[in-house]
Amino acid sequence: MKTQTEKELRPGLWETVNERYPDSMITKDDFVELAKLSKPLSESRLTFVSTAGVQPKGSMPFDTVHPVGDYTFRRVPSNAKPKDLEIHQLKYPTFGAEEDLNVIFPIERLQELTQEKFIGGLTESFYSFIGYNMDGERLENTLAEDIAEAVEAENADVVLLSPA
Amino acid sequence: MSVSLDVTERIKPPRAVFLPFMMGHHFGVPHHKDLQTEIIKTALSRITKAEKSGDIFHFPKTWSEARKEGKKLKVKRQKFGD
Numbered sequence: 001m002k003t004q005t006e007k008e009l010r011p012g013l014w015e016t017v018n019e020r021y022p023d024s025m026i027t028k029d030d031f032v033e034l035a036k037l038s039k040p041l042s043e044s045r046l047t048f049v050s051t052a053g054v055q056p057k058g059s060m061p062f063d064t065v066h067p068v069g070d071y072t073f074r075r076v077p078s079n080a081k082p083k084d085l086e087i088h089q090l091k092y093p094t095f096g097a098e099e100d101l102n103v104i105f106p107i108e109r110l111q112e113l114t115q116e117k118f119i120g121g122l123t124e125s126f127y128s129f130i131g132y133n134m135d136g137e138r139l140e141n142t143l144a145e146d147i148a149e150a151v152e153a154e155n156a157d158v159v160l161l162s163p164a
Numbered sequence: 165m166s167v168s169l170d171v172t173e174r175i176k177p178p179r180a181v182f183l184p185f186m187m188g189h190h191f192g193v194p195h196h197k198d199l200q201t202e203i204i205k206t207a208l209s210r211i212t213k214a215e216k217s218g219d220i221f222h223f224p225k226t227w228s229e230a231r232k233e234g235k236k237l238k239v240k241r242q243k244f245g246d
Contacts, residue, residue, distance in 0.1 A: 009170065014174070025174075028174065031216075031218045032177070034179070034217045037211050037212065096188060096193060113201065118205070160207060162190050162191075
């Protein structure tokens with residue numbers, strides 16, 4: 001039986017992009033071991049990591065035109081209001097987010113779920129970067145490690161990851 | 165969260181929720197709070213429901229259904245306000 005990847009809708013995409021930008025389209029061979037939650041979600045601290053390019057107004061804009069990407073991240077206060085945030089990213093349709101940021105960065109829904117005690121709490125910051133990074137190795141070894149370190153320092157129990 | 169099944173299958177995250185939605189709309193459509201919340205709760209439920217690494221849960225709603233619901237809410241908002 002063919003796997004989903006073998007019958008994928010965009011055959012040849014990985015090879016074509018990797019030819020132009022070597023190793024930019026990542027393929028993993030192994031599955032990461034499932035981590036178990038050590039306490040109920042209602043007592044757990046959650047953080048949100050997003051590639052949506054959302055950032056506090058006034059912070060250094062992401063470099064959205066650099067040919068190989070921007071390998072930095074921004075902290076977004078988890079108690080921020082959407083009106084205090086803006087998007088610097090050109091690689092996905094933002095018309096929905098311009099009307100309601102929660103469609104890609106659901107900060108208000110996560111705040112509500114915390115008030116309702118569905119989630120125990122939120123880390124002080126959420127984490128945001130841009131998804132256009134064409135050096136996969138650099139992405140994994142610098143940006144991903146930097147965010148993981150920051151998330152760990154905030155004692156997050158749960159991480160919700162969303163690309164854009 | 166994923167709207168690109170082929171990318172997710174190649175990256176092999178331990179748990180994922182696939183939504184057949186438009187890029188940039190992983191949590192649904194504007195002002196549809198119930199849908200946005202349902203998507204987050206579905207994702208978080210996989211923490212305990214996923215039995216093995218590589219679990220990809222297919223969210224049971226199409227982009228067309230989500231948009232129709234969003235349009236209905238928009239009409240309601242325009243008629244009655246928020």
